[in-house]
Amino acid sequence: MNPQPEGHDLESPCPEDIKPDALLLPEASSWPQFSGAGEYDNIKLIDDIDELTNVPSIPDNWITARLNREFKGLASIWYTEMKKIHGRRIWPLWKSQITQKYSNGTWIWQKTMSFENEKYSVEKSPYVWCLRQSKRLKDIDPRMNIQMRNHKLLTQTPGEL
Template sequence: MENPYQPDDIKPDAMLMNKARSPSQYQDGDGMSYSEKEALKQLPEASNWPKFSGSGEYDHMELIDYIDGLFIDVPSIPDYWITARLNTAFKGHASIWYTEMKEIHGRRNWPWWKSQIIQKYSNGTWIWQKTMSFENDKYSVDKDPYEWCLRQSKRLKAIDPQMNIQMRNHKLLTQLPGELEHAVKCKCNQNCTLDDIANTLRDIRKRTNIGKFALYRSSSFKEKQPLRVEFKDKPREIVAEVEKKKNSCQNCGSTDHHANNCPKAKKKVYAIEKVPEEEYTTEDSESDSMGDAIREPSDDDQDPGE
């Protein structure tokens, strides 16, 4: 028997459309679901996003970390809501680059834009600069521990974005002096935070003398400077005289040659000075007569009896 309350022109499958929707499926006239509206409330305004100009040291990494954090905090956020707000985050040269890429490739999702930003601004030269800065920035007790840890951590993340906490802490501790590195390892585990390492360094600096001798030694022994004469404040005559002596022969004073090629110096080596007759005294004559007296006998002086 047919139901008299069911119109003949309505099929049973079409009646399923009259069921009440769940709150997550409910839509108003704007076409947005309930979950999308809740996600939109949690999404920060584009004016509060970090700006990326392309001239900062780490601003492109800050923008990437910020947007990745939005997807973690609000999992139901649509991707196009993020990419539609990128034009407000790019400034300066980065804005020109973003506009040109958008004209060439059209609409793209956030993972694609993320890879393009890394490829453009995290190039080999930039990574090499961060590597050199990390290796040259050794820790010493005169540096603020928290600022030093944060600065070095940013460089490590720039060198290897996939580096885990254990490897990051290991590389940070290698920049400490030997005894200070051992002291920090004894108090901090491998999974400690940057704040733990900074607090440990600050604690050791206040309570012990570990690492202070290295700072005293480096500041006490000054680097030897090469000896050189500065003529900035001296008269021109003195400067000319010194320069003339510097470029002249040390034997004869001539500027045509140097001492190693001086002809007068060679003559002095082979020259024998003649003693004047006035200096030939009677003592010299007496020594000559005594020398004749003790000379060896000749054949004529032999005994005739032999």
């Protein structure tokens, strides 16, 4: 069964200007939301939206038009101000602005501190802890290879494994 846009009647024909792949555009409620507060994940926001841009029949303006729904709190204020300054922009330009604003030195330092402060303990799920810590390491240094990530993870465990 093909996914249909919200409120689309399966019996009525699809408008001619909408190609079948465009029906794959997720409902607004399932898009990632981003506040820019706490241990935020701007990388996931960018990756999720990048994935949508890989569908050729989903126009860039459909994607960027939904950005205002995805930003919450301080990130929403930042986005609104940037939109006033720059107007409508294509996704690669928004991606660059989000990266510049939210993947800064302070963000890397916060990820580093979170990684260093969260030691493994037997009360935690090893799977969840490893995934969270590995994600932090990828955010800190995307070029870090798996062996180095594993070595750094092992430094966060007590005693010998």
